[in-house]
Amino acid sequence: xxxxxxxxxxxxxxxxxxxxxxxxxxxxxxxxxxxxxxxxxxxxxxxxxxxxxxxxxxxxxxxxxxxxxxxxxxxxxxxxxxxxxxxxxxxxxxxxxxxxxxxxxxxxxxxxxxxxxxxxxxxxxxxxxxxxxxxxxxxxxxxxxxxxxxxxxxxxxxxxxxxxxxxxxxxxxxxxxxxxxxxxxxxxxxxxxxxxxxxxxxxxxxxxxxxxxxxxxxxxxxxxxxxxxxxxxxxxxxxxxxxxxxxxxxxxxxxxxxxxxxxxxxxxxxxxxxxxxxxxxxxxxxxxxxxxxxxxxxxxxxxxxxxxxxxxxxxxxxxxxxxxxxxxxxxxxxxxxx
Amino acid sequence: xxxxxxxxxxxxxxxxxxxxxxxxxxxxxxxxxxxxxxxxxxxxxxxxxxxxxxxxxxxxxxxxxxxxxxxxxxxxxxxxxxxxxxxxxxxx
Numbered sequence: 001x002x003x004x005x006x007x008x009x010x011x012x013x014x015x016x017x018x019x020x021x022x023x024x025x026x027x028x029x030x031x032x033x034x035x036x037x038x039x040x041x042x043x044x045x046x047x048x049x050x051x052x053x054x055x056x057x058x059x060x061x062x063x064x065x066x067x068x069x070x071x072x073x074x075x076x077x078x079x080x081x082x083x084x085x086x087x088x089x090x091x092x093x094x095x096x097x098x099x100x101x102x103x104x105x106x107x108x109x110x111x112x113x114x115x116x117x118x119x120x121x122x123x124x125x126x127x128x129x130x131x132x133x134x135x136x137x138x139x140x141x142x143x144x145x146x147x148x149x150x151x152x153x154x155x156x157x158x159x160x161x162x163x164x165x166x167x168x169x170x171x172x173x174x175x176x177x178x179x180x181x182x183x184x185x186x187x188x189x190x191x192x193x194x195x196x197x198x199x200x201x202x203x204x205x206x207x208x209x210x211x212x213x214x215x216x217x218x219x220x221x222x223x224x225x226x227x228x229x230x231x232x233x234x235x236x237x238x239x240x241x242x243x244x245x246x247x248x249x250x251x252x253x254x255x256x257x258x259x260x261x262x263x264x265x266x267x268x269x270x271x272x273x274x275x276x277x278x279x280x281x282x283x284x285x286x287x288x289x290x291x292x293x294x295x296x297x298x299x300x301x302x303x304x305x306x307x308x309x310x311x312x313x314x315x316x317x318x319x320x321x322x323x324x325x326x327x328x329x330x331x332x333x334x335x336x337x338x
Numbered sequence: 339x340x341x342x343x344x345x346x347x348x349x350x351x352x353x354x355x356x357x358x359x360x361x362x363x364x365x366x367x368x369x370x371x372x373x374x375x376x377x378x379x380x381x382x383x384x385x386x387x388x389x390x391x392x393x394x395x396x397x398x399x400x401x402x403x404x405x406x407x408x409x410x411x412x413x414x415x416x417x418x419x420x421x422x423x424x425x426x427x428x429x430x
Contacts, residue, residue, distance in 0.1 A: 028359070102408060102409055103410075
């Protein structure tokens with residue numbers, strides 16, 4: 001795969017670059033290698049500044065098998081030299097891939113699968129020409145009637161007791177927008193309380209859904225603007241599952257784990273340790289104007305201030321290393337504004 | 339052993355000034371780094387061979403967040419000791 005460069009070529013290149021004669025370059029290279037070997041034998045370790053370090057490691061005796069015949073053999077204890085590159089070398093070599101980040105695994109894990117569904121639905125109206133459209137429309141096709149049915153049934157059941165009028169008028173509007181929140185909360189309830197009776201579940205969902213619809217209507221009226229589908233997740237209380245961290249939640253909501261400072265800023269104060277999520281809390285989810293791929297200036301500003309706050313919180317929590325990292329993140333977003 | 343000590347020793351061995359030796363040393367390291375970053379492997383005789391390879395994207399468990407994560411591809415340097423070095427170590 002990767003081509004090889006010979007020793008001669010290295011020496012030639014060194015002579016060219018340094019302006020020394022080939023003999024001297026060759027002598028230097030040889031002497032340096034000899035020096036490293038000497039160090040390894042004397043001290044068991046050696047290093048080349050800005051390149052890497054070598055270390056002699058003891059390998060214990062172990063059982064192996066002859067790769068040709070398959071018969072078991074004992075590999076005696078021996079020594080081997082390991083090499084670990086220094087940061088400068090690591091970063092130079094990896095430059096092409098340095099921008100990549102770790103992501104949550106979506107498939108396989110059943111809980112994350114369920115949570116990814118609502119996100120797809122929310123994204124769908126924006127990226128209507130995406131390739132996964134056929135599957136999302138299928139999912140929608142199943143989910144929309146189901147949720148509408150549930151809503152209608154609940155309204156029929158509880159309308160006489162509730163205040164009524166405003167809710168009935170809002171029925172046709174919310175399904176597409178509200179559906180993710182509702183299905184999710186219903187699912188999480190089933191997960192956490194499998195033995196819970198259906199009677200318990202129903203009142204809960206109605207109580208959580210009806211205030212939402214009213215607040216949504218209010219904000220829509222105040223803004224006097226065409227409300228986009230995306231902005232529907234204004235201030236949904238997000239129910240925190242066990243073992244969920246801010247960035248896991250941010251991944252689920254925004255599609256980008258890096259946006260978690262927004263959640264922290266909205267729900268916690270500077271004196272809290274960002275590594276502790278109070279699981280009993282429902283989170284208030286701040287809204288973004290754009291989406292994770294296309295951020296507006298105001299979004300970047302929000303992200304930057306949120307990251308600064310997280311950085312401060314880490315400083316207070318006596319984690320200077322993390323504080324520094326988030327200060328850098330904030331600086332990155334501030335740069336993107338210009 | 340620090341770089342300064344190595345330079346001092348090499349300079350006296352090779353009959354060069356320390357500045358010249360340092361110049362050679364820096365160019366040598368820079369050259370090797372450049373080779374590896376351009377995906378070219380090489381062998382330092384008597385020591386071993388170096389090559390840079392892409393480690394593919396893979397799943398891994400993050401114990402802090404208790405989640406399975408996708409680790410993105412990364413290019414890493416591999417070192418393989420030469421057989422002469424192996425034999426020399428065995429004799430000790």
